[in-house]
Amino acid sequence: VRNIGERKAALRRLQQRGMVVITACQSNETAQEKDEWGHGALTLALVEGLTGSYLYKGKAKTRLPEGREKSRNINLKDLDYYVTNRVQELAGDNQAVVILSGDIPLNQIFITSLK
Numbered sequence: 180v181r182n183i184g185e186r187k188a189a190l191r192r193l194q195q196r197g198m199v200v201i202t203a204c205q206s207n208e209t210a211q212e213k214d215e216w217g218h219g220a221l222t223l224a225l226v227e228g229l230t231g232s233y234l235y236k237g238k239a240k241t242r243l244p245e246g247r248e249k250s251r252n253i254n255l256k257d258l259d260y261y262v263t264n265r266v267q268e269l270a271g272d273n274q275a276v277v278i279l280s281g282d283i284p285l286n287q288i289f290i291t292s293l294k
Contacts, residue, residue: 189279199255199280199288201225201262211270220274224265228258231293241265244293251293256285 192198203210203221212219216235218226223235231253233239241264244257259278266276278285 191281197283199278199283199285201259202277202279203266204274205277208274211274216269220266220269221262221276223269224262224276225258227265228253228261229291235269238268241268252289253291253293254286255280255288255290258290259285 189200201221203219210219210221215237216223227234228244231243231245231251233243241261244253244261245251263276263278266274
């Protein structure tokens, strides 16, 4: 989404369709990739957050999502928090994750359960 008008229109479409979009960076940035990660920063953070384990331990200060109660269910808000902070940790100020969800309550969307 290149400008504020396009962003507002995209948010309206998301709200109507019940969609959530996660992008690796803003339109004026470049998504960071490194051979040692085996992925781009966003993909690495998503896989780590969904599996509950670090794949790249070179920088690993951001705590992995632990899930809710005994079920260890991870919701989209948990993943959003982890991914946003993990990408910042890996890529620094060179990349900022963008999550567009309109008014969808991310804490009500469960996406995985850790074992």
